[in-house]
Amino acid sequence: MRKVVGLIVLPVVIAFLVSGMLLLIHPFGYPDASDMDDYIIQNAQEETGSNNVVTSVVFDYRGFDTLGEATILFTAVTGVLLLLRTEKRRREGS
Amino acid sequence: MLSKIVRTVTNEFMLFIVVFGLYIIAHGHLTPGGGFQGGAVIVSGVVMLLVAFNSQELKKTLSERVLSIMESTGALIFIALAFAGIGAAFFYNFLVGTPILGRIPATGPNPGDIWTGGVIPLMNLAVGLKVVAGLSAVVLALALFSSGEEMEE
Numbered sequence: 001m002r003k004v005v006g007l008i009v010l011p012v013v014i015a016f017l018v019s020g021m022l023l024l025i026h027p028f029g030y031p032d033a034s035d036m037d038d039y040i041i042q043n044a045q046e047e048t049g050s051n052n053v054v055t056s057v058v059f060d061y062r063g064f065d066t067l068g069e070a071t072i073l074f075t076a077v078t079g080v081l082l083l084l085r086t087e088k089r090r091r092e093g094s
Numbered sequence: 095m096l097s098k099i100v101r102t103v104t105n106e107f108m109l110f111i112v113v114f115g116l117y118i119i120a121h122g123h124l125t126p127g128g129g130f131q132g133g134a135v136i137v138s139g140v141v142m143l144l145v146a147f148n149s150q151e152l153k154k155t156l157s158e159r160v161l162s163i164m165e166s167t168g169a170l171i172f173i174a175l176a177f178a179g180i181g182a183a184f185f186y187n188f189l190v191g192t193p194i195l196g197r198i199p200a201t202g203p204n205p206g207d208i209w210t211g212g213v214i215p216l217m218n219l220a221v222g223l224k225v226v227a228g229l230s231a232v233v234l235a236l237a238l239f240s241s242g243e244e245m246e247e
Contacts, residue, residue, distance in 0.1 A: 021230045041188065049190045050123040050211040059214045063176060063185030067215075069130075070224060074169055077228040081158065084239045 095149050104146035111139035115222075117196035122218035129218040133225025140230045149237040159233040168224030175213050175220065187212040 031037065042059060050056040058066050118125075118132030164188055168225070179186030189196050189212035197210045210217075 005190065012245070020107075042201070044200050047190070048187050048212060048214060049196065049198045050214050051199055051206050052123050052125065052128075052205065054095060054126070055123050055128050055214055055218070056211075059217045060187050060212075063217075065223070067176065070169060070172060070221060073225065073228050077165060077232055080232045081162075081235055084235050 095151065096146050100146050104142055108139050108143060111142070112136055115139070115226075121208070122213065123214045124206040124208065125197055128223025130225055133222045133229065136222075136226045136235065137229040139231055140226075144233060147232065149241050152234060153238060156230060156234055157176050157235035158231055158235065159229045161234075164227035165224050165231065168222075168227065169219045171220035172217055172224065175217055179213070181199075187214070189213050189216075 026032075040061065041053060044053045044056045044061075045051060048056040048060045050060070115132045115136035118130055118135055120132075122128035140152075140156075174229070176185045179188040182188065189241035190198065192212075194216060195209055195212055197207055199207060201208050
């Protein structure tokens with residue numbers, strides 16, 4: 001019974017999601033507001049001195065975001081090393 | 095540990111991988127790439143070493159203490175560079191226009207000059223150091239853990 005219900009419901013859900021995606025997705029390459037893009041493309045090289053505009057956004061205009069990214073990496077490394085050390089301590093203790 | 099042929103080829107290739115990764119890090123403000131990407135390239139070389147040699151062998155060269163210190167140093171340099179421009183704003187690019195890395199390229203396509211970008215190349219180097227040390231430590235710790243022997247303090 002559950003399999004039959006699942007087989008009926010699953011295509012409906014998938015069709016709903018795919019049709020929603022196809023109908024509602026924003027057209028690619030046509031942003032609603034392009035003021036920020038235009039400003040950065042026009043002024044990034046002069047303001048940051050960096051030819052690579054993506055890097056100038058990542059490390060200058062949106063540096064705070066990169067700080068968060070670095071924090072995530074730091075936390076991940078700390079977590080992995082801490083977890084593996086706990087395992088060692090537990091095995092020695094037992 | 096794999097055969098002598100694999101180990102020799104790995105040793106030779108490691109140089110090129112490190113040079114390529116350093117190139118991607120150092121030219122982050124000119125070409126696609128940057129600290130994260132170049133660091134990942136170098137770590138792929140470390141993973142190759144880990145496959146060719148075993149983790150116990152690699153542990154003698156890369157100690158977890160040194161990798162931790164390297165990662166923390168990278169993070170501290172990054173935050174210090176961000177705070178250095180605090181007079182204007184957090185993450186202000188205070189080196190643009192100064193003699194150090196401060197040349198300003200022409201707007202639009204241009205050949206590119208390595209002495210541009212202000213703090214961006216320095217931040218790329220800091221993040222690259224951080225990514226190399228951090229991901230190497232993770233990969234090495236996981237490999238040592240799965241081989242039944244943990245990293246030393």
